Amino acid sequence: MDKTLIVTNDFPPRPGGIQAFLHNMALRLDPEQVVVYASTWKRGREGAEATAAFDAEQPFPVVRDRATMLLPTPRVTRRAAGLLREHGCRSVWFGAAAPLGLMAPALRRAGARRIVATTHGHEAGWAQLPAARGLLRRIGEGTDTLTYLGEYTRSRIAAALTEQAAARMVRLPPGVDEKTFHPDSGGARVRAELGLAERPVVVCVSRLVPRKGQDTLIEAMPRVLAAHPDTVLLIVGGGPYEADLRRLARERGVDASVRFTGAVPWAELPAHYGAGDVFAMPCRTRRGGLDVEGLGIVYLEASATGLPVLAGESGGAPDAVLDGETGWVVPGGAPEQTAERLVLLLSDPELRARMGERGRAWVHDRWRWDHLAGDLRELL
Incomplete structure (x- = not known):
């Protein structure tokens, strides 16, 4: 696996299912080959302390943006491209395709040779709205692979993509740690x-x-x-x-x-x-x-x-x-x-x-x- 920059709004200690998905996947990759660029969870002393404590426990570097929500703005795109070059990353994984996947062309120009973006439920919603549908189509064209959770989300999202981008979609659902979730869990x-x-x-x-x-x-x-x-x-x-x-x-x-x-x-x-x-x-x-x-x-x-x-x-x-x-x-x-x-x-x-x-x-x-x-x- 090439060294990978994970770009995401959805990362612990912010709670949620997508956050757990991203974190569990990241933990199972080679920590020497992972860098995470994520938004700040929440402002204030309590949020900062919780985030710092969490990040310090990770086996890979976590770089936090000052924003509580990453958007594909010129500033965020420049920061992501800078991290890609600084850490020698050749692959990018967008934890949620929309809207961060819109940065894909810029990151490819910065040296990324493989770009994967994961879709969740909200991209299926985007596929139903004319303007958002056009953005989703651009994301599909700019990435090498869009992943999907299951047939429901695949069918909705594929309808918004070009035929070529839809053919490149790959199923990648979240998983479960059966050693953590078991009948004698307390x-x-x-x-x-x-x-x-x-x-x-x-x-x-x-x-x-x-x-x-x-x-x-x-x-x-x-x-x-x-x-x-x-x-x-x-x-x-x-x-x-x-x-x-x-x-x-x-x-x-x-x-x-x-x-x-x-x-x-x-x-x-x-x-x-x-x-x-x-x-x-x-x-x-x-x-x-x-x-x-x-x-x-x-x-x-x-x-x-x-x-x-x-x-x-x-x-x-x-x-x-x-x-x-x-x-x-x-x-x-x-x-x-x-x-x-x-x-x-x-x-x-x-x-x-x-x-x-x-x-x-x-x-x-x-x-x-x-x-x-x-x-x-x-x-x-």
Whole structure:
């Protein structure tokens, strides 16, 4: 692999699925062959200290831009080109193709001979808007390869590209560390700490935003509680939708059965998955297809933990579930169907165990980071 400059807005300690994707891939490349150019997570002393501590722990250099969001401006493009030359990088990996992939021609002029850009859910949204579609077409032409998460995102993005760029697309989904996410990850401890040791737990681990469907889970809770009165919905994560979700739980009279943990440190996430009997995130597509789930790594992490999963049908989320084997896919925004599946799973320990075992085996066979990082090395 040529020495590679990773250019990204999505890098820890900023939380999120894309961030975890980029970081896990970077850790599995030769650290002597990697340089990361990333945005600043957030301003202020706390953000600066967290970022500095994280960067110091990495086995490769991380260069932070002063901006909290990298855009393909002349200043950022010059900085990226300077880092490419300074560190002798011959390859570039854009962690998210849009919009940073617009810098590809300039970086090629600066000496990059191989440029790979990874697409996620938002590029599928770009492909539906005339102006953004034109920019995406330019990104496809300027790079050697656009990677995609699954068939849903590939089909949407390919429609915006030239025939030649679409033919160069390669699948590169995120993976799961099955040694981190496993059935003995500490769930019993978390349940005990939260006072949930003897109660059925439906867990959702995600950012709190409308697309993820935590509101659908709250709407489903009255029906779930009618069948299993001790059930708790454990909502793990932080985000701008939290106040609305808390209000909805009060309005539906289920606030005593809904627990919010707030944001949880990365190291504690496996244990919080393990605290559940069932994992559920019935995500939905919003804004006419512009706000869509790219894949949903949380479903795979839950499967690796040995849980059956309930996913929404948004975008590429169904690609992370073997419907009827590792869990089920339900229509987004459908509390009745969500409740029906949750009640069935909570009522049948053998079904939960069978789906959880199948999910863990599937993750081991198809979704391990080591296999997928090997694919990235070949692309670079």
